[in-house]
Amino acid sequence: MKQNQKKAWLFLAPALICVTVFSIWPIIRAFIMSFQGGPLINMQFNGFANYVYIFKDPDFWHAILNTAIYAFLAVPIGLIISIALAWWVFSKIKHQAFFKTMFFMPYVTSTIAIGIVFRYILNGKYGMLDFCLRAMHLPAPDWLDDPSMSIISLIIFGVWASLAFNIVILMGALRNIDPNYYVLADMYGASGREKFWRITMPQLVPTLAFLLTVNLIGAFKIYTQVYALFNGVAGQANSAMTAVFYIYNKFQVVGTPGVAMAATVVLFLFILFVTYLQRKLMKKVNS
Amino acid sequence: MEHKKSKFRWGMIFIYLFIAIFAIITVFPFIYMILGGLMSYEETTTIPPTLIPSHWHFDNYAKVFAQAPFARYFFNTFITAATTTVVSLFTSILGAFAMVNLKFKGKGFIQLIFLSLLMVPGEAIIFTNYTTIMSMNLLNTYLGLVLPFLVSIFYMYYLQSYFTAISPTLYKAAMIDGASDWEYIWRILVPMSKGGLITVALLSFISGWNAFLWPLLVTNEDNMRLLNNGLAAFATDAGAQTQLQLAAATLTVVPVLIIYFIFRKQIIRGVVRNELKA
Known part of the structure; x- marks a missing residue:
């Protein structure tokens, strides 16, 4: 058979054209626009002004800080709960498929719709959560209208939403562990705890590294959850402003696309850096 | 020996309780959304919160379709x-x-x-x-x-x-x-x-x-x-019309949930296969 089958390009053409226009070009264009000022229809080169602007803008740092707090709290909490649930359902429950189906539900459902329900449950006046907390004589904060609670509410929402994917991936990984390890451990009289820490956890490391990255990247990009939970705004007094929310505001609401693109480039480079770290970590784990 | 056995039981109870609580936390918003979408406005905003509506207000859905x-x-x-x-x-x-x-x-x-x-x-x-x-x-x-x-x-x-x-x-x-x-x-x-x-x-x-x-x-x-x-x-x-918001949310979620329940095996398998390879 011929070594260079040119017809391949014909089959790849639709994909390549679309990818060039809607994936490669936008990246290049975002970089270009980040060095331009003015409205979208008439942008002019203005050097590093946008970068200077965002680094001086307290709102930008506030958004970055919020995003970081969210990412570094919601991701580990979500992962720890997911590991516990996945391992216990995997090792102690007979009807695994039933629980898996149930725990996975949030993954397929619309964030906006679930946000409406969460807003209802977290309502400070008639919400179910505060009602339960008061019934147990615990403090019942105003989850949505108290600015100091915004990020915590967002974390609760984020953790709830993240469990689905984590649990299903972890259960897939648990199933891939050679059952002979456990048979052998049983023969030596290992306890459940020993089996978990000596066999399960080490075997899960690559999966956990993968989930950590995916979750972190997802957390850095958080936008729809904020919109859903606070009904289109970034919480009371912008208390839940996140990086992508900042970008959206600068792009669409304020009408400074150059500033938005500078922030996008910063976020993009940061996400690439995390991905790079993960690759390196994975290589180390695998070798 | 006796002591160890009772400790083991407590551990199991904790595990089952943990799973049960998180199962409830996961599913409750969906159930509450469907129920809330069938309540009257008063029922959605009373304290203590209503769980089961006294009348099933299917007319909420008609209102949702009429308003938007x-x-x-x-x-x-x-x-x-x-x-x-x-x-x-x-x-x-x-x-x-x-x-x-x-x-x-x-x-x-x-x-x-x-x-x-x-x-x-x-x-x-x-x-x-x-x-x-x-x-x-x-x-x-x-x-x-x-x-x-x-x-x-x-x-x-x-x-x-x-x-x-x-x-x-x-x-x-x-x-x-x-x-x-x-x-x-x-x-x-x-x-x-x-x-x-x-x-x-x-x-x-x-x-x-x-x-x-x-x-x-x-x-x-x-x-x-x-x-x-x-x-x-x-x-x-819709502002404060909580019951209509919940009815509208139900409308959005239910079609996907139906697809999900029918094809849950393919969907879950697809996601797992996808990600474990990457």
């Missing part, structure tokens, strides 16, 4: 999600076939580009894509809503793993029998990877159904809105 063009939202969402799914499946099949079965110069380079693009977060390019769509005068059009999603490298990459599993000798045999590439794709490749294609179609349709940020950017006319944007706008406009 949800039928139109459904139609728009179905059209865009279905178009994206069918076309991106088609382009992914062709692309994956070329990457798996054909040998050509530059293949390694193309694969490298595809793999790198997989790492690009959608949020980094969505705003510049908006600029592109705007300069094409496609704001508030169906074409504008679907255009950037007619190719998915992600699904193409996913299908490659299915196509690679089919022996290359089959392709050679088909060629010797005088079949064209086109015939090979539709007569052999597609029927043999039905499982993978169904999974891709389901995942693509669901993500199209739940799309939010992109339609928010490229549409601002009410009759071009998609379900989730319509829902978000409705939640703002």
